[in-house]
Amino acid sequence: MCGTPVPHPGRGRPPVYCSRSCQARAYRRRKRPLPSPDPPGPPDAAPAPGPVGTRARRRLGIAEAVWRIAARQGLEAASMRAVAAEAGVSLRVVQYHFDSKHALLVDALRLLHEENERLARERIRYDMTDPRGLLRALLEEFLPLDDQRAFALRVFAAYYARSLTDPELAAVFLSAEQPLERLVADIIAAGGAPGAAAPGLDHRHEADMLVAGATGLGVDVLHGRRSLAEVRAVLDYHVDRVFRAGTASRPGGG
Structure with a gap:
């Protein structure tokens, strides 16, 4: 096994190993798995790390x-x-x-x-020179205007329902950062620079109401409680209340 000459005994089976240590090394070698260029794994094996x-x-x-x-x-x-x-x-x-x-x-x-x-x-075309049009387009993203947005709204509704009984998930789903509300508040604030926004508004409070209202209206459309035309009329009313009517171009057809 190791190349060392093994003396032949006078009788019995001829030895394979020259010593017990040589025999132990051969045993360990047999127990070691043979290398394979692409070893097949079981059907449910975890995938190897890839790109x-x-x-x-x-x-x-x-x-x-x-x-x-x-x-x-x-x-x-x-x-x-x-x-x-x-x-x-x-x-x-x-x-x-x-x-x-x-x-x-x-x-x-x-x-x-x-x-x-x-x-x-x-x-959405991000154009802060038309804050009203930008705000209107952003709020419409909460409505089920097509299959993709209707699907996303259903998924978010499922997450919201689960968050009511799952504190760990609620901590993630109900994030305190509120990026959408901040964005809407920034758009309203930007509209105030050229005098387009109505005076005396609290940007953050208005943003909270608009985001929450648009989300709830989108769910109403999913349930069939309201039509898209009715919901768009509600959004137009509140956006017109925030911005002085006629100071910024209104988005085309609803």
Whole structure:
């Protein structure tokens, strides 16, 4: 085994090893797994780390499965196993990318925010020279004007319902930062520079009311309680109250 000559005994089976230490080394060598250029793993094995882009796409695919379940059945139905089945991957793959169900739900919410922001930026022309038109376009993002926005609104409603009984999720979902309210307040403040905004307004209070109102009106449209035309009329009324009518160009057709 090691190349050392082994004397042949007078009788019996000839020895294979020259010593006990040589025999021990051979045993350890047999127990060591053989190297393989591409060892196959079990079907549910966690994937090997890959390029960042591949990992991000897989995480987004799993998050999208959470969104679909939440929109159809609510977050209570979004178990790790149900998400894996919806995403078409094994449970081990979901557990590899997300440490826990809480981490999965939180990251899926963050990814939904990022996706909605990306789409909104594509739809809205950010023009602070027309603060009224910008504010009106931003508020319409809360309405189910197409399948994508209706879907997102259903998912957010599912998260809101779950946050009422899940303090950990509520801490994330009900963030104290309120970026949308701050943006709306900034738009109203910018409108005051050229004298377009009505005098005596508290920008932050107006922003809180507009964001909360637009969100609630969007849910009313989902429920069929109000029509889009009715909701747009309500938004126009409140935006006109904030900005003096006629001082900024109104957006085209509603």
